[in-house]
Amino acid sequence: MLETKLDLVVVGGGPAGIAAASKACELGMKVGLVENREVLGGIPLQCVHTGFGVHVFGEDLTGPEFVYRLIDRLQRADVGLFLKSHVHSIELKAFDEKIVTVLSPKGVQRLYAKAVVFSTGARERTAFEIGVTGERPDGVYTAGEAQTLMDLYGLMPGRRVVIIGSGDVGLIMARRFALEGAEVKAVIEVLPYPGGSMRNVVSCLRDFGIPLYLSHRVVSIRGGKRVEKVVVAKVDEEMRPVPGTEFEVECDTVVVAAGLRPNVELLEKMGAALDPATGGPVVNETLETTVPGVFAAGNALVINDLVDYAVEQGERAAEGAHEFVSNRSGSVAWKRVVKGRNVRLIVPHYVSGERDVVFYARVKSPERRVFFELLGSDLKLYQQGVRPSEMIRLRAPSSAISNLGDRLVFQVRPLE
Amino acid sequence: MKLKVAVIGAGVVGASIARVLSMYENFDVVLLDREPDVGWGASKANTSVIHPGHEEDPGEHPVRARLCVEGNRLWRKWVEELDIPARWPGELMLFYSEEEAQRAARYVELARLNGVPGVRMVWEEVKQIEPWVNPGAVGAVYAPTAGLVSPFEAVAAIVENAVENGVRLLAETEVRGVRVSGGEVCGVETSRGFVEADLVVNAAGLHADRVSHMAGVELDFRIKPRRGEYLLFDENVHVKPRMILHPVPTPVTKGVYAVTTVHGNLMLGPTADDLPEEEKDNLSTTEEGLSRVMEEGSRLLREVPPRDRVIRFFAGLRPEPPRGEWLIKAYDDPWGFVNVAGIRSPGLTAAPAIAGYVLELIAGEYDVRLSRKPSWNPYRVGVTSVRGKSPEEVDQLVKANPDYGAIVCRCRLVSKAEIVETVERMRRIGLERVTVDGVKFRTTAGTGWCQGQFCRWGIALIISQATGTPLHEVTVKRAGYGVGDVKVLLRGGSSC
Structure with a gap:
């Protein structure tokens, strides 16, 4: 049986996974990217419409065009590719030792890694x-x-x-x-x-x-x-x-x-806590799940409106994995993120206050002329209208978070 | 001279009869079914329970009672010989009051009369025997010989073995008439022409009344469809009763069962709704039916998973004969016509025993001196599957055939090698149309939590390649539209 020693295994070769693998490689990690199909790219490959890449590339691209740009970046990095490969199981040997067993037509392989990023996408209801x-x-x-x-x-x-x-x-x-x-x-x-x-x-x-x-x-x-x-x-x-x-x-x-549901079957089997509101795992600001050294990004984390967010999350998870692998993620007194008025879901669920955090949220019901705000801080985002189908993305500087207590309440507040 | 036998209906009953007849030199068997595949009628959608036989009253239905108990015993042998997925967990008939306990006690007596081993009453300890039991249950009738099979896979395996032993299968062949000449049957008229036969065995399930009328017998005999709806939960829900759970039966139905299927899914059902006689194809599910199943399930179980963990629901039709009486009879007029009709519950359980009973009936009634085929092969081996194997074992499989490492169904872990072999086997039993559903029911590919959204078209592609059928003509379930028409631009601009 083939065995490979790596720092990080990324499971799922869609946009979030490609971004995570590229970023992790750029940070100097030894990375393996595992993908079920014989091609990278995931679901955007079948999306011939535009709407991809406005944030990441500043252009309105089709799915395949967007994927080719991402793959271009990946090819400049030295990522080990495992195509036509199915993750059979993941064993948690120790806190920083994971064994990912992969099936492929080449045989069964064991990938030894310190960290894992789940970018397994979603399935349809x-x-x-x-x-x-x-x-x-x-x-x-x-x-x-x-x-x-x-x-x-x-x-x-x-x-x-x-x-x-x-x-x-x-x-x-x-x-x-x-x-x-x-x-x-x-x-x-x-x-x-x-x-x-x-x-x-x-x-x-x-x-x-x-x-x-x-x-x-x-x-x-x-x-x-x-x-x-x-x-x-x-x-x-x-x-x-x-x-x-x-x-x-x-x-x-x-x-x-x-609608979509995050693919979390493997995460569930590993014992990661799930958030019923997102269907994805509970994560901290590095997008680490409740299983140390296991991260989630893209639609496996939370159903995103824009592929650009999935890419952003992939990179964030890679950064988190890098910290984990280089033993820089000590013990943290995490602050809990709490859903206030008209907030249906929000990720991440825990933050430290020591760095800037991008929050992704959805409301429960549509409202017009509102603020999306962090209670007790100056941080607020005016929205002409909010709807459950439109994700709110809010970047919170550490300065806005660090002074608050151990509970951060986000809410939607009408202008009046 | 060999007797030509046409068995109408490749459900579990018809297939079992074909297999048993194939043991003897005396018969040349052709098995007919109107569907593109075997086992697509009542055999496919049921509780999958192999009943112990303690629910059958030998005073009322002596044949049913005897064949049920015997069938239970025979299945143990058949699942071994034919490599059919099965488990033997035993069952608990739960009661919720002292009054109900009195009614339930009758089943211990019936078990004694029928010679069913091991049936007994259990009281408080029922919750230890089966931790998922609803705390409202005060006790149960425990029947240790109850089992579970995968009913469709069972039919497919039986047919594979029957064909191996010389039976010829004609699928997509609808019987339109029974030809009688000089008081003897001489064959059946079908959608594909005339099939000559000295004996015609009618195992046409829901439609057996019509076939009987074609032969001019039992003209008042009518089969009514009784619909049952079922819910199937995600294999990853934690509610997994080890035993088969069900309530004390009523005259109409054995009630809603809660079982963990041989493939590891919690399944609840069925309801029992009598439909008009003309609705023998009505496999509709209804909101009311499904809610009732959830409700009844919650009486059996300590906890029922939420509705959003349901991955599939479906309905099955049971053939309900007058007074619940099976009609198994060999006729003198017309000579050579045999009814095996109205086989309602416990038909799946009794099927192997019914086959033996029909053999004796034929031998006795038509004076056949049975002679065993020395070459008869009782064994059939299932397709080697990746699921359930250790990584080391899978590695060995992949070394021999790389397709074992190409996972097609991610939820159920089914490899390309298994799909390819299944397609080959379907062709070998004589199916002209290899359907995606036929592959699904045989391999479980597409029965997981995603319900085939990631693999259905991959399977269609494999079928397309293996059979030389263009992809857009591959059938998912039945004849007709296939997976869709070709896009206009791919047809070189010709009009649609």
Whole structure:
């Protein structure tokens, strides 16, 4: 069995993983990057739309273009690549000794490392998870599956499409289908407001004349072999279908774009604490999980709106891993980050006050004209409007944090 | 001269009959099914429990009672011979009051009458025997011989072995008539033409009433579909009862079961809803049904995981004959027609025993002097899987075949080598259409927490390569649209 000694193993070769591996290498660590597929890049490879790289490269790129820029940087670093490699298990031998067992067509390999970065991305919620009942014919896809078929395999998943979920993914898929000549019959959103950005509602739906049903749910799917129709109903405030409001939409394809969940299976097995609000691990400001020397970045940490944030987190995790590996991460009296008024989630969960921290947060419900602020400090960010679907990114200087007690409360406060 | 036998229906009953008949020189068996694959009817969607036989009243249903107990015993042998995933954890029929305990005591008596070993009442200690039991339970009837199999994999394994021993499988072949001439059957009319047969065995599950009518017998016999809905939880939820849990049965149903399947998922179900006779394809799930399953599950278990850990729900249809009576009979008129119809619960359990019973029936009724095939091979070996192996063992596998190191299904750890071999085996049993679902049910690839979102199309690609079917014509579940049409731009601009 092959054995390799490393400082850091990065699990997952999407944007966060590539960024983490490049950065770690630049910091002088010996790095291995493990990726399931035969290519690096992750999900953006199948995203032919733009919206990638505005922050990182100052340009609006497509997914593949963005990935090629990242890989370009990676190639200048000396990272050990493990492609077509599946992480079988991770053993915690000691505080700073991890054994990552990897399966690949080359055989089983043991990677010995001091630290691990998880950048395993996310998976999509399925029709079952969101409780769509009815028959189970062919023609029901997650958005990612439909995208894979269309833009990696060159297949058209269907001709008459209903999309469940109006997050950015659902909106972009509606446009993608329309551009390929499919008839997008409806986008169905359970919430009373669109899940994605207004920009996308306009450019993906309005420009193509695609109807958006807010406060509606697909209650069941009908069809023998292939999808024939969906039954849609209006929902009340508790999102329960209102009897008598049902109507049918004929279609041959249902695309489920009902959101993402971080891939944390391995982290869970290692005993890392998870935050029910994010679905990802509980982390401190270096993005270290509750398992020392194990870090998380990208959608495996928290579902991001922008790939740029995933890259930023990858680099932060690499810096954290570097500190851990060089024994500079002693014991810290961590301050807890607490969710105040209208804050649904926020990462990181613990900060020291000794350095600047970038926070990523989402609100519970939409509000207009508000401040997102750190209670007891001058730190506040004015927002014309906040919505659960739009992540708030806030950089807090250490000066704003260090004077506060052991609890940092973030809240959304209306202007009035 | 060999008797040509057409067995209609490649469910667990039809497949078992085919396997048992294949042991003898006397028969030349063809196994027919309307679906593209075997085992896609009632055999696929059920509790997967191999019942001990203490719930069958020998006074009311003597054959059912006898074959259930015998089936339980035979499965132990069959799962070994055929390498079928199975466990034998025993089951607890929970009761919640003294009054219910009285009703439950009857099952110990039935066990005694049926010769079921080891059945007994347990009281407070039930919570030690099974820590996941709901504290509201005051005791249980413990039946140690209860087991679990993977029912679809069982059918697939039985058919593989039957084909190995000379049975011919015709999938996607719908029976449209039974041809009778001079008071004797001479074959079946199918969607693919006429299939000659001296004996026709009707094991058509839900549709066995229709097939019986085609032969002109039991014209009043009607099978009703009884729908059961099930919930399957993520294999990573910690609620994993070791034993099979269920309530004291009612006349309609054995009630909702809680089991940890042979693949390690908590499964709850089924409901029991009688559907109109014409809804024999209605596999719809309903919100009400699923809520009921959750509710009933929480009566059995100390804790039920939240709904958002459910990775899949589904419905199965059980064939419900009049008065719950199995109809197993060999006819004189027309000579050569055999009904194995209305095989409701415990049909999965009894299937191997039913097959033996049908063999005796045929031998007796049609005067066949049975002669064993010396070459008959009782064994079938499953596909070697990566899951459950140590890294060292996997390393050895990869050295022999690098595809064992190419993991296709990440959730369930299924390698490309397993998929490729499964596709080959499906072709070997005679399936013309290798479906993604057929591969899924055989390998478990795509049954994990992501429900195939990362591997379904990879599997379709492997099928495409192995069978020479263009990717867009590979079928996921049934005939028809496949995984989608080709994009317009790839067709050189021709119109759609």
